[in-house]
Amino acid sequence: MKLALEGVGHSFLGRAVFENIDLSLRAGEVVALIGPSGCGKTTVLQIAAGLIEPLRGRVRRAYRRHAVVFQEPRLLPWMTARDNIAYGLRAAGTARGLRNEAAERRAAEVGLHLRDLDKYPAELSGGMRQRAAVARALAVDPDIVFFDEPFTAVDVGLKRVLQDLVIEAAVRDQFSALFVTHDLSEAVRVAHRLVVLAGGSGGLLADRLIEGRPGTRSDREIFGIVEAWSQDAEFRELFDGARESVS
């Protein structure tokens, strides 16, 4: 067990966001966390990544390093792409030569050209920026990567490419991942296991294994799973935004 959240609950200004969440990540496992918007998915991720302290419950960690890929690229505008990708290594105290080497290798893995590495984020396209953000996370050789709706802002084609990149990297580098998304088909595509968080300060609604391994499921299979689950009572909230807001 790499990471375990035990009985975690949190509230903002006295308003409970969620209660009593138990969630664990095994070595090499990609878990997708899905839920309607505003249900606290990002808060769960931030607690897991140690960015905020939970008010109740505790988090157990059994790994060396983690990395976070945020919804926005969050690159430092005053650093070149190379220095941005090497940022995590710099924080860890790696020597400049080694971290530049690692940055170039990881950049190639996510499909960034060598000549783009001397550019500033403002000179890169949105897709390239998000690739750089993924490379920055991979560069620290993490044991766990936290993805916070990382590909919401990119177009459909690029989204697939980036998802494949993550699936590939997870297999190659053997890291575990918590992948927060609001898109059921994205979750089914990248994850081994799916966890559903309820809206309205509930806890976890469902915890299911997804058939097959990520990267081997065909589009038809993914569509079939999504279609079947969307009829499911436990997933109804995800597709029920319209009705809920009326009542």
Added chain:
Amino acid sequence: MKALTQRLAFIGWSARYVWSAWAGAAGLFCLAAAWQAGHEFYGSFILPSPLETLQTLSVIIHEPAFVQAAKETAERSLAGFLLAVGFGTTAGAIAGYSFAAMRLMRPIVTVILGVPPIAWIVLALIWFGSTGGSAVMTVVVAALPISFAGGLEGVATRDRALDAMARSFGAGGWMRFRTVTLPHLISYLFPAWTTTAGTAWKITVMAELLSNSGGIGGELATARALFDIPRVMALIVAVVVFALVTEYVLLQPLRDRLERWREAGLPWGIKR
């Protein structure tokens, strides 16, 4: 290869920077033309012509007394600038991080801002007498609020999302300050610093003139007493030249070097 491209980039940048001086020179010549027109209207006694002034200037820069006075004024304004920038920026940055400190310091700064510099000169005269100290103190007090405001705004508007990113990689407080807050802060500090540099020259000369403590201000007082108007104009031009040199030779190139990333983000056609 890399060293060569870097050198080429530097040469290109400095050539562009020097070339941009032509536009500045054009602006200054427009001003000189207006000055000449004023001279022809009012005559030499009220407004000496630019040429006369430059001739006087070329004479007085060879006088040892002027060189000594210019050195004194330069030292005083530099000391005042450094102290104002140092204290102001540090206090502003602290206030940006801590809201309690901000609530405590803001009214103090407002009070300092509200007292006219001329009143500070009177106080400084009583405290320091007729020495350089009164000029330095007046500069510090008059210029400190600008740096304070710059430091405060810069730190208070830092990008907290980037800060969270840096924390997620385990970056310590010092590294986060250097890599996340400081580059952002710089863009707030430079306008404050250039204003402070200009203010420092002006206020030093004013304090020197009023406290009779030598320097270019003292020279101005003497020239005024003798009704030597070309000399007065020459001294004014000298101070303006000093202020221009401080801004365009010392501060702007530094800013350009530090903020290269900002230029990279500008679309084609806006690059200057």
